[in-house]
Amino acid sequence: MTSYPVLDKKDTRSGFGEGLLEIGKADDRVVALCADLTGSLKMDAFAKAFPERFFQVGIAEANMMGMAAGMTIGGKIPYTGTFANFSTARVYDQVRQSIAYSGKNVKICASHAGLTLGEDGATHQSLEDIGLMKMLPGMAVIVPCDFNQTKQATIAVADHEGPVYLRFGRPKWPVFIPADMPFEIGKAQVLSEGTDVSLFACGHLVWKALQAAAELEKEGISAEVVNVHTIKPLDEEAVLRSVSKTRCAVSCEEHNRYGGLGDSIAQLLARVKPTPQEYVAVNDSFGESGTPDELLTKYGLDTPDVVKAAKRAIARK
Amino acid sequence: MTTIQEAEARQASIQKLRSIASQVRRDIVRMVHAVQSGHPGGSLGCTDFLVALYFHAMRHDPENFTMDGIGEDLFFLSNGHISPVFYSVLARSGYFPVDELKTFRRLNSRLQGHPTTHEGLPGVRVASGSLGQGLSVAVGAALAKKLNGDPTLVYTLHGDGELQEGQIWEAAMAAAAKKVDNLISTIDYNGRQIDGDVDDVMPLGDLRAKWVAFGWDVMEMPGNDMPGVLNGLEEAKRRTGHGKPVMILMRTEMGKGVDFMEGSHKWHGIAPSDEQLNLALKQLPETLGDY
Known part of the structure; x- marks a missing residue:
């Protein structure tokens, strides 16, 4: 990767x-x-x-x-x-x-x-x-x-x-994004190509997705990491292109699993190309006080959570 | 010193504005009757003010509407539910064809129940309807005028019941703090809102003292007396440019011009029947031709 x-x-x-x-x-x-x-x-x-x-x-x-x-x-x-x-x-x-x-x-x-x-x-x-x-x-x-x-x-x-x-x-x-990497509103970025599972992430969770992809690689799993920095308008072509190859998806976001990036992707997939998808997101709850790292771990948004979700998605293919 | 010629010209101007106001009031009751929905009470009460503003006080170019309005006075209707009077005045002053008034509140119309930019109606610069938002928008537009070195003015109109919204007082603070002295706001001080008298629903207390305490230059104006409105607007303009936003507390009668609609809050948001329409129209001479 x-x-x-x-x-x-x-x-x-x-x-x-x-x-x-x-x-x-x-x-x-x-x-x-x-x-x-x-x-x-x-x-x-x-x-x-x-x-x-x-x-x-x-x-x-x-x-x-x-x-x-x-x-x-x-x-x-x-x-x-x-x-x-x-x-x-x-x-x-x-x-x-x-x-x-x-x-x-x-x-x-x-x-x-x-x-x-x-x-x-x-x-x-x-x-x-x-x-x-x-x-x-x-x-x-x-x-x-x-x-x-x-x-x-x-x-x-x-x-x-x-x-x-x-x-x-x-x-x-x-x-980790090079300052000269082109940025275009509405154009998702394939940060790392892969064939077994698509990790669609936004915000801080993009870094977690990259780390998860590195972990998965050690286990022989090829994960594609797509930085969906624009949630609306969604780069539908990029999402569909990726899942056409990997046939399963994980969405990763620092947001309630209702209404965020994951839902945008799920709606697209349900409409155009039904595909197994797992969510790495907050499970319909409020947060609480703690350090950022502690909170990401407690609420299931850390690297191991992305790894596990990827394996679940792959198993559902 | 006023010469005889000036006095005569002013009298002619007042007569002309009264005549326009009569037609606008006809438009209001006919529009609301046609679709059996809308808000006639506040519309009738604010007719004289809006006619004076659009046909006398404001510097504007109805035939060449631009969203930016650079070099023109701007008006924001914050109490958007009185859209009938706004639409009639916009049409009668040349922003769009008078005939379009018959599309009010109908499907595929630019004349939505509450005013909006969404359908591209000339003369409207922001959506309103959810109350309390127009003053903030006006403060922003007035500050942009200052940044642009544009010496024209920004006007707003608000309901008195609308002052119960907290955002109004956020904007009131900001306007004074930022010395937005190119802004003339007006309150339709009719003392009534949907559920009844303002004093019963949620009293506003000493409104003049409140606006003074917020740092505004406050004046009062009769809102249903054309010479009084003209004098008031001229006075308000003289007060601009002195470091404070200007507030006009405008006393009006909800339903003004149609006797059975006056003296009550009941005509805030209901439409007249066929019989009531005829009674209303008998009191309002057709001066410019019905749409």
């Missing part, structure tokens, strides 16, 4: 911060809004470089979403920044009516998604956000896998006309 050396360990939110600064320099239509989490979202550099284009809105996320929608009317490209829970569940109706239904070009940037938020616990661990956002017509949903890719995605969404949900996280995480 293709090996991906760990280039560094960095948080994906810092990739967002760097990307925002870069796109802010390149395009003066870019504005940023933040609901009292500038440091957590790593938006300080943008705020310092472009104070006139940075809007601190306080702890008022509903208003932030509306303001962002309004700014598009003057031709701006607003990026909103807060935690995933406050970017989605807290403001769902504002996002639905003022942004999605109104077709506004807002980039909803959400940090601290999933269990790996860690010690803050379930109030802040959003495990439902992918499902909520992908149900909104016209909303693109993007979950990059590491620092480099989050930076790329942050820059790329500016050129995507229409609302975007960009999801990333808090912990320091292996950086």
Whole structure:
């Protein structure tokens, strides 16, 4: 299999911060809004470089979403920044009516998604956000896998006309995507080719899928690792191409197994090419306090869980 | 100093606006009657204001609608359920053919039950209906105007019952904090909402004091008296550009212009019967030709 050396360990939110600064320099239509989490979202550099284009809105996320929608009317490209829970569940109706239904070009940037938020616990661990956002017509949903890719995605969404949900996280995480690897919204990446099972992953779980593929290889099992960084629009061709070869699938995500990447893939497969599929996802529960590693282990999202799921999927062929 | 000629011109202008308002009120009751659904009460109450805004106060280009609205005054209807008056005023001022009013709330229409950009209706810049969202959007649009160096204004309209939504007060804080002084918001202060009088459902308390405390420049205006509306809008415009957003508390009568619809919350969201339509139309002269 293709090996991906760990280039560094960095948080994906810092990739967002760097990307925002870069796109802010390149395009003066870019504005940023933040609901009292500038440091957590790593938006300080943008705020310092472009104070006139940075809007601190306080702890008022509903208003932030509306303001962002309004700014598009003057031709701006607003990026909103807060935690995933406050970017989605807290403001769902504002996002639905003022942004999605109104077709506004807002980039909803959400940090601290999933269990790996860690010690803050379930109030802040959003495990439902992918499902909520992908149900909104016209909303693109993007979950990059590491620092480099989050930076790329942050820059790329500016050129995507229409609302975007960009999801990333808090912990320091292996950086393994080469900075020059092409990134295209809606185009999944086959990170490692294989023939026995397809591992479809997004976000932090892409790294776990790669590690699982290496474990499986030791046992003579050839796993294909596909980074489905764009959950909507789903790269259906890439998914179907992979399962045509492997004839079974595992979906891996830091999200409730209802409504996430796994469901998008399952729906496609049920419709076009029925295929055995196993889920590596949170099993319809809330999270809790703990370290990111402890939580991934407890909730079944670690490398051994992907390995086991792969074997189950293969056995069902 | 007002010359005699200016006074005469103003009187003629007021007469013209009153005449348009009569036709708009006819449109409202006819539209709602035709599909036996919609919200006539608030629509009738806000007719004079919207006619004054679109036919007198605002700088806008109805025939060449652009979403960005750069160089034009913008209006956001936050209480989207009064879509009948909004659609009539948009059509009568040239945004789309008046004949299209007959498609209101029907299948495949651009005139959805609540206003939306989704079907591409000129004159609408954001969807509204779920209450409390329009002020935030307006604050964003007004800030974008400032970034663009665009000296035009942003107007909004809200129901008084709508002020029970928390997002309104988030936006109120933000508008004052960011010194959004190119914004003129108006409250349709009719004291009524679907379930009854606002004072019974959830009292707003001292509304003027609340907006003042939130850092707004607050004024009052009679909403069903055309000279009063014109004077109020002119006064509001004079107050822009001084560091504070401007709030107009506009006293109106729900159902204004149709006697049996006035004095109650009951016509908030129900349609007149055939007989009631005829009674209403007798009170509202046809001045511009029915659609």
